[in-house]
Amino acid sequence: MALLDVRNLKVHYRTLRGANRAVDGVSFTVEKGRSLGLVGESGCGKSTTVNGIVRVMPKNAFIPEGEVLLNGTDLVSLPESALRSIRWRELSLIPQAAMDSLNPVYLVQDAFLEVLRLKGGMSKAEALDRAQHLFQLVGLDIRRLKNYPHEFSGGMKQRAAIALALALNPKLVIADEPVTALDVIVQRQVLNEIRRLREQLHISLIMITHDISVVAETCDDIAVMYAGKIVERGRTAAVLQNPLHPYTMGLKNAFPDIRRGRRTLISIEGAPPSLLEPPAGCRFAERCPFALDVCSDVEPTLEEAAAGQVAACHRLDEVDELQTRAQEVETWQNVI
Amino acid sequence: MLSAVRGVYAFLKNDKFAMVGAAIYVFFILLAILAPIIAPYGPDEMIRVDGRLAFNHPPSSQFWLGTTNMGRDVFSQLIFGVRPALMVGFTAAFFVVVAGTLVGLLSGYFGGWADSVLMRLADVAFGIPFEPFVIVLVGFLGPSVWNIVLAMALLLWRDTARVIRSQVLSVRQRAFVEAGEVSGASHLRVLFVYIMPNILPLSFLYGSLAVGWAILTEAAVSFLGFGDPNTISWGYMLHDAYVSQALSRGSFNWFVPPGIFIMLAVMAGFYIGRGSEEILHPKLKRV
Structure with missing residues (x-):
């Protein structure tokens, strides 16, 4: 049994204009002693996801659906007092602003x-x-x-x-952008420390970051989030070598690669959709250079396309061709 | 305790203004304690020299600051006047700070209707003009220094409360407060163990300002003739000098000394407050 099993977790915010579906059905597991990196751009729901897991949320947030099983105990339905005895002892949080x-x-x-x-x-x-x-x-x-x-x-x-x-x-530590506020040299020291401690103490780790290189260095597994959903999940090395979802391909393009020498970084144009009324189909369709008509109508589900690697895309069969095209700068221009 | 004293000393050493302010208060406190020893006469003793009332004497070796028109020693009155001044100053400041800090903490922390009620009360307190209020209250309850203290406690918490509240609003957003809350700390613990130590310097600042302000208010009310007739305070001395035409007779020895002492007391409060402001804003510190 996995140490942490998150099933179809939804965390919404009550706003004046209706519910903001910041996290809309997220599932993943963390095995004992393993580490998971949760990546995605700002506002994609990374922090909201872990806030939902530990149930430390702003007053207007609520969990309409989903289960968070820690050692088989559902944290979502647990009363606050029982949850308190689990925090610190079973799972703990390294906050984003340690300064504060x-x-x-x-x-x-x-x-x-x-x-x-x-x-x-x-x-x-x-x-x-x-x-x-x-x-x-x-x-x-x-x-x-x-x-x-x-x-x-x-x-x-x-x-x-x-x-x-x-x-x-604790058996599970959740680190919410633990190194974002630090300069790169200190970042490296702290990341090494986290990795060493994890190996030494056999702790499971969830690390939130928008920096793919941090995940590449620290985490066994990776989950890529976009607009409140996980779009791709798998072993870190496999996902970064062989990204299946166009968003992961784009994300990878936007980071420098030390082995490939100087190259222009390619950015993904546009901004994530409003989560007050999320689009009916794939949430990335609007910004995706490979979007078909079906993409904006039918929501793709996570499907296993390679061993242990799942992605939510309608064009998974053409992944080799898409990967080649994704390398071109022109592909990502004038999409919107 | 010892380390606290050392900390206060270290702070004073770094700030000449605060040092001067503290020195003035130490001086006043010593005067208040030693008043019967220092003062040659009782404050309302009518002194006779050779069987005749010694009234309106100019300063001499026998009467350092001369005598009043009723034959009382001005110097002795001045020394004994330290006592009501400090009593009023410290008790009023104490109540103002305690009430203001509590209201500010509760209002800022709990928010919602508690905040609304307390802050609307503060609005009302802000709307009431201070000195007329004191005079009316003293008029109803009778002239006594304690009624002046009461009047200050009833009104002056408003300034402290407003400032403390705004500080609490900012401190309560900090991560360590949230961490305490989700770990199961009670409201009282969060409020008094986590938040209050962060705003205490601000309370202290307002307290030190309130001491001087209270002494000034007592003097003003007494000067207007609404003071305690049984207490010889500096304000009472000024009132006494004023109604017996000491000004037109040019008896500076009578009305200038209490004026200077009032000024020193208010200044000292302000200097200490100014110094403690530097604790609050370390960036103001001169390097």
Whole structure:
């Protein structure tokens, strides 16, 4: 049984103009000890998906449908009090803005002590011990536990946030753009740290990012999201080598590739559709250079096209031809 | 406790204005405690020299600041006047800060109807002119320094509450508050353990300003003649000097000293407030 099994999860936002279907039927699994990268452009529903999984959502968000099975327990139907005992112990979140997640008027150590004592039931001495161990784990000097958050650099705060997420040995860690706010050198250090910790502690990981290279380096599996849906899913190496969905092809074009030397990056024109009234057919059809008539009428379903790799596209049989055409700059121009 | 004292000292050392303000308050507090020892006479003692009332004496070695038209020693009145000034200043500031901070915290944190009710109350408090309100209240409840304190507590929480509320609105959006909430922290814990320490410097700023403001108000009300007749305060001294034509007689020794002391008290409050503002906005700090 998979550690985390998300089935047809929907998370909508109530707005004045009706429900915004930010996440509209997302399914994936995370096996024990494996890592999944959730990629897509801003606003595609990555963060909303994980917010729905841990049920830490803005007041106007609700889950109309779907299941989130963690070790077989459905988190969606669990009462808040039961959910609280699962957070920190079973799953924890590394927030996007680690800068903001530590209270500026308390010592960094106090944040650790609070979690370890109140959530972990440890004595003060045990908690201090554990906090030092966690600091060493993420490569921070244990003397810095007695610092205030503003005395930390951005990278150190992020490391502290990671250490905090690991405080009570969770089985699943969800990292919401953990390195987005950091410069590339610190990004690399933090990513290495995450990878090392995952291997060392056998933790499962979901990593949200809009940076494909981050996923390529850190994650076993990848799920590509577009406009509230997963359009392609599979092993990271396979998906990046052999993208099946035109959106993945386009996304790949938009990132530099160190092996292919200098080349012009190709962008996908246009913007994602409004999710207040999503289009009837494929949500990417409007921006897709390969769209047929059927694409804007009938919604494609996720189908297995290669081993362990699924994509939602009507033209999966022609994938080789589409891949060749997707390399051309002209293909992506004047689509809209 | 010791580290808190050291922290305050370190802060004062870095800010000359705050240092001056604190020094003035320490000076006043010492005066208030030692008043019976320092003052040569009682504040309302009518002094006789050779069997005759010693009225309207100019400053001399016996009466450092001269005497009033009723034969009272101005210097002794000035020294004893520190006591009601500090009592009014600190109690009023205390109530203003506590009430204002609580209202601001509750209003900013809970929002919704609690916010609406509290802020409309603040609007009403803003709409009431302060000094006429004090005079009317003292008129109803009788002249006493405590009624002046009450009047301040009833009205002046509004400024603190507004500012604290806006600060709470911003702090409560921070991730550590949300993290606490989803981890199951109670409202009280979020409010007083997570949010309040972040806004305390602001409360302190308003408190230090309120001390000076309260002393000034007591002086103004007393000068107008609505003060406590049994308490010799600086405002009362000014009132006394005014109604007995000390100004036209040129008895500067009578009405200038209380004026200077009122000024010092208000200034000191402002200087400390100004200094604590630098704690709030570290960017204001001179490098």
